[in-house]
Amino acid sequence: MLRPRIIPSLLLHDKGLVKTVNFKSPKYVGDPINAVRIFNEKKVDELAFFDIDATALNKEPDYTLIEKLANQSRMPLCYGGGVKTIEQAQKIFGLGIEKIALSSAVIQNPKLVTQIADRVGSQSVIVVLDIKKKLLGGYEIYTHNGKKSTGINPVKFAKELEALGAGEIIINSIDQDGVMKGYDLNLIDKIAETISIPLTVLGGAGSMSDIEKVIEKHGVIGVAAGSLFVFKGPYKAVLINYPTQIEKNKIFKINKSGNTE
Amino acid sequence: MITLIDYGVGNIFAFQNVYKRLDIPTKIAKTYEDLSDAKKLILPGVGSFDYAIEQLNASGMREKLDELVLEQKVPVIGICVGMQMMGNRSDEGKLEGLKWIDSEILKFDESIIKQRTKLPHMGWNDVSPVKNHPLFIGLEKEAIFYFLHSYYFKCNNPTESIAVSDYGISFTSAVNRDNVFGIQFHPEKSHQYGEKLLHNFAML
Numbered sequence: 001m002l003r004p005r006i007i008p009s010l011l012l013h014d015k016g017l018v019k020t021v022n023f024k025s026p027k028y029v030g031d032p033i034n035a036v037r038i039f040n041e042k043k044v045d046e047l048a049f050f051d052i053d054a055t056a057l058n059k060e061p062d063y064t065l066i067e068k069l070a071n072q073s074r075m076p077l078c079y080g081g082g083v084k085t086i087e088q089a090q091k092i093f094g095l096g097i098e099k100i101a102l103s104s105a106v107i108q109n110p111k112l113v114t115q116i117a118d119r120v121g122s123q124s125v126i127v128v129l130d131i132k133k134k135l136l137g138g139y140e141i142y143t144h145n146g147k148k149s150t151g152i153n154p155v156k157f158a159k160e161l162e163a164l165g166a167g168e169i170i171i172n173s174i175d176q177d178g179v180m181k182g183y184d185l186n187l188i189d190k191i192a193e194t195i196s197i198p199l200t201v202l203g204g205a206g207s208m209s210d211i212e213k214v215i216e217k218h219g220v221i222g223v224a225a226g227s228l229f230v231f232k233g234p235y236k237a238v239l240i241n242y243p244t245q246i247e248k249n250k251i252f253k254i255n256k257s258g259n260t261e
Numbered sequence: 262m263i264t265l266i267d268y269g270v271g272n273i274f275a276f277q278n279v280y281k282r283l284d285i286p287t288k289i290a291k292t293y294e295d296l297s298d299a300k301k302l303i304l305p306g307v308g309s310f311d312y313a314i315e316q317l318n319a320s321g322m323r324e325k326l327d328e329l330v331l332e333q334k335v336p337v338i339g340i341c342v343g344m345q346m347m348g349n350r351s352d353e354g355k356l357e358g359l360k361w362i363d364s365e366i367l368k369f370d371e372s373i374i375k376q377r378t379k380l381p382h383m384g385w386n387d388v389s390p391v392k393n394h395p396l397f398i399g400l401e402k403e404a405i406f407y408f409l410h411s412y413y414f415k416c417n418n419p420t421e422s423i424a425v426s427d428y429g430i431s432f433t434s435a436v437n438r439d440n441v442f443g444i445q446f447h448p449e450k451s452h453q454y455g456e457k458l459l460h461n462f463a464m465l
Binding site: 077118167197 | 308312
């Protein structure tokens with residue numbers, strides 16, 4: 001049985017890992033290479049890294065760091081941040097990344113999805129959409145760490161991205177980011193109803209039960225979280241954590257004992 | 262020693278790292294000269310079928326590989342698109358495959374996948390191997406592996422299928438004919454299960 005994916009989502013800033021709240025006030029949570037090592041031990045389904053400096057500061061992806069992350073990783077890796085061209089995407093695949101998340105570049109030029117998919121296959125082209133609620137209802141896509149509004153409706157855009165050949169869409173709720181009070185379930189429903197390519201949801205998980213709720217409703221889906229897997233306790237002490245195979249099987253309703261040695 | 266075929270497609274370093282942890286030496290081959298002492302080969306692959314075939318042709322290693330695999334019977338394992346390249350042809354492209362195993366690469370039929378998410382087949386799935394195959398020693402029961410693909414390998418000789426997985430249909434997730442092996446999933450990204458499989462390949 002194909003399982004849902006539970007994905008720690010980590011933000012890169014100044015070569016360190018940070019966690020934000022509503023895309024603001026980045027708090028240092030550790031060293032990225034060390035985090036990969038710990039997540040290896042925890043047998044994570046997939047790991048996602050987003051460089052929050054690259055687009056905002058108009059920088060190239062940090063290939064040296066990406067290579068180090070890929071070399072350490074025994075699980076599939078997704079990288080996002082500052083990727084604008086096929087050449088950049090190919091360079092990153094060559095470093096050992098399975099999935100590349102595109103964002104602002106695709107919003108400016110949606111055809112980039114098709115161009116990259118033709119070269120590397122749809123399965124590896126991910127688009128991440130940073131989404132904010134509008135004051136008078138509905139949703140809108142933002143870029144540049146939530147600073148630039150685009151006027152684009154994410155539901156319509158997700159459909160368009162599917163047609164252009166995207167292999168997966170990650171929706172990231174700016175309103176829920178770092179708040180740890182649960183996902184925006186309404187937003188998830190709307191996007192999930194629209195597309196048939198894999199969907200990963202991010203923003204708001206405060207407990208495993210928040211993750212369970214999404215899986216119960218949507219079955220095979222990617223459920224990503226930042227704060228939940230890097231903080232512990234009411235004072236948000238930094239402590240990397242992740243459910244065991246047995247805990248995951250319970251959520252996935254799988255009766256295998258699993259191998260968690 | 263394991264020779265990793267580096268033709269610009271796929272993730273050589275991940276395999277190198279797994280074997281480093283297993284204390285098994287590896288060598289990266291970028292030219293046909295690098296292949297001269299190959300005892301065991303890994304053909305990785307990420308990306309689209311035609312692009313991968315084109316890159317392999319352009320690497321200058323294609324003929325030497327045919328000789329090693331078909332005449333000298335050097336064991337070789339293709340990973341993901343690397344497996345698909347070993348077939349006759351693919352729905353994904355127009356170019357001919359390596360034809361090391363009589364097979365077609367077909368696109369999954371989305372209409373029989375009973376969930377909202379259709380393609381790609383992405384994530385961790387069960388792999389059921391045939392009994393006592395040396396590639397799957399220790400992986401008969403609880404093993405799960407990471408998949409990322411939209412096309413699957415259909416053997417024209419069903420006995421060459423050595424493991425199946427379910428995604429709408431039951432499809433071949435591992436294949437073996439003589440010295441030629443292929444696996445659809447990513448052992449280099451499948452934690453201890455993948456490490457065990459790559460170890461098994463090295464021990465063949």
